Amino acid sequence: MTIDQRLEVRRTPPPTSRAPWLGVGVLTLPVFLVSMDASVLFLATPRLTAALRPSAAEQLWILDVYGFLIAGLLITMGNLGDRIGRRRLLLAGATLFGLASVVAAFAPSPEVLIAARAAMGVGGATLMPSSLSLLTNLFPDPAQRGRAIGVWTAAFAGGSALGPVIGGVLLHHFWWGSVFLINVPVLAVLLVAAPRWVPEFRTGGSDPFDLVGIVLSMLAILPSVYAIKHLATEGADLSAMAVGLFGLTMLAAFVAYERRTLFPLLDLGLFANRAFTAAILVALLGMVSLAAMFYLTGIYLQSVLGQDVLAAALAGLPVAVTVAVASMGASRVVAHLGVGRAFVVALLAAAAGNGVLLGLGVTHGLVLYMVGTSIAGVGYGVMFSVVSEVAVGSVPAERSGAAAGVSETCFELGSALGLAVLGSLAVAVFRSRDDGRGFGDTLSATLLSTHDQALADAARAAFVDGLHAATLVGVVLLVLSAVLVGRARLTLAGAAEGHHEG
Missing domain, CATH: 1.20.1250.20 (MFS general substrate transporter like domains)
Incomplete structure (x- = not known):
């Protein structure tokens, strides 16, 4: 059931006429961080390699496990926000994102950094859908809503483009972990300002989660990517072929399951x-x-x-x-x-x-x-x-x-x-x-x-x-x-x- 079909909608109106645009300012913070953190490590790679000595495969996992977990959980987190409250989910995700950023900044090994980046991906998956949906709820007027979404989109694109620049400036003065610590003060502002300027919204929906779809999608994506990385760094062998075949099999199973389930994770229609x-x-x-x-x-x-x-x-x-x-x-x-x-x-x-x-x-x-x-x-x-x-x-x-x-x-x-x-x-x-x-x-x-x-x-x-x-x-x-x-x-x-x- 979509948002437009649900009957029970509970909103808290913004406290002042200026609040919607103040809310926009607050809600651009998480999307800027999420997109920035996908690219902020690009200039840090040489320094990070010197400090942690990751293998080629570990280096790529450090960079992209974040994006894969965001992609795999975005729709799920959007549904969760409908149930428990989108602002509540936004604040919970911001907290997880901030804590994981601190762990990443002081990671002593590639394995710990990969785990911290994965946790950041889970937190990031709550921030994007929550921020966009809360922003659209601030503006009943379509023209104002369109301008607000334009600001949100610019923050997303700008974060991705400015990530390497911000990372480079930080790396010029500090160690490689500083590119993660910059998240903490920004998220602190979000945690303080969002309860004041962003009204809560939830739909009260009760459609079941497609847990099987979530598991199948991750079992399709991650093994397939592992196989690609293994083929590039180690060459073709039985291990890469077996893992790759497993990933493709899970992809086929995911598509087949999504076609017949009543509440799919991905609406293939x-x-x-x-x-x-x-x-x-x-x-x-x-x-x-x-x-x-x-x-x-x-x-x-x-x-x-x-x-x-x-x-x-x-x-x-x-x-x-x-x-x-x-x-x-x-x-x-x-x-x-x-x-x-x-x-x-x-x-x-x-x-x-x-x-x-x-x-x-x-x-x-x-x-x-x-x-x-x-x-x-x-x-x-x-x-x-x-x-x-x-x-x-x-x-x-x-x-x-x-x-x-x-x-x-x-x-x-x-x-x-x-x-x-x-x-x-x-x-x-x-x-x-x-x-x-x-x-x-x-x-x-x-x-x-x-x-x-x-x-x-x-x-x-x-x-x-x-x-x-x-x-x-x-x-x-x-x-x-x-x-x-x-x-x-x-x-x-x-x-x-x-x-x-x-």
């Missing part, structure tokens, strides 16, 4: 809508390429070009600005081009920006990096701002809640898959260039363990080859998405018009 499917694929594939771009270029700037962490952070400012500006200006682009053309142009801009990164070299590339990522940032900013509107606007009103949940899930899942799949591809190419030279598991590990300049130069060249391979796949995914959206353009336009009329 939504994918019968062409516009919805196109928007969801754009969200997924766009985030795959964006996450890989930020992660690999963060290592490139420091370990290949030799930039210090502050210089690398400053080099990331142009893309942070273009993503934020494009996110807030997306509505004007749509008004001028129409939603279908805006999607296609945004995807092609992101592809072109990533294509510029194919020119990055071992001894040059700083200017190309800044130009390429800035162009890509314009595309990503417009793209992600339009995705949610199209996804929700393309389905009937009574299914809009489920559509929003799937949209948010695909953003997080795409980010995690970008790190897992394209990150693993880059590692595989790096390892394939070894030829008995004695590379470590990663470029950072190799540079830390050798004083042989020839070996170090060969490792840097191998990493650039891996970056090019992953980037090329990202470009292909973006172009294919543009073709898909171009074919669905009329359907997308109709969906957007219907949404605005509603």
